Amino acid sequence: MDDRSRAAWGTPVEETLARYLEAIAGREDRDAIEAHLRAALRAEPIARGCPSLAMLTALDLLGLRAHLQMHGADAEAALAAVEEFLTWARAAGAHSLPAALVTVSLYPPERD
Numbered sequence: 252m253d254d255r256s257r258a259a260w261g262t263p264v265e266e267t268l269a270r271y272l273e274a275i276a277g278r279e280d281r282d283a284i285e286a287h288l289r290a291a292l293r294a295e296p297i298a299r300g301c302p303s304l305a306m307l308t309a310l311d312l313l314g315l316r317a318h319l320q321m322h323g324a325d326a327e328a329a330l331a332a333v334e335e336f337l338t339w340a341r342a343a344g345a346h347s348l349p350a351a352l353v354t355v356s357l358y359p360p361e362r363d
Contacts, residue, residue: 262303264292267345271336287325287332294318304337304346312348312356330357 268288275281294315301307315333319326337353340346 262305262345264301264304267304267340267343268292268336270343271339274339283328284332284335287329288336291315291319291329291333294322304340307337307346307348309348309352309356312353313359316357316359333357 271288272281272285275284278284301311312333316326316330319329334353334357337346337348338350341348341350341353
């Protein structure tokens with residue numbers, strides 16, 4: 252494990268979120284994005300046991316999607332905000348989940 256990976260394991264989710272929100276400070280929809288992300292990060296299973304994004308698994312994301320669809324007022328917008336945040340966070344070294352795994356976990360293929 253390199254130094255960047257070790258640092259990611261110790262970076263709290265809230266710190267990563269704060270850095271992301273600073274990075275998108277100029278966007279006019281920032282408040283809506285922040286509200287969606289904070290709601291998602293308080294949801295099970297994220298709040299239950301992922302102190303850092305480096306600990307996220309595909310199963311966590313599947314559970315998050317199910318929770319948002321059952322309890323979120325606007326699940327699609329929340330899922331889009333989570334995907335964008337995780338894309339940024341991966342580039343920043345906060346987690347190493349592959350982009351395709353994040354996408355399929357948040358947006359599984361439709362079944363006929």
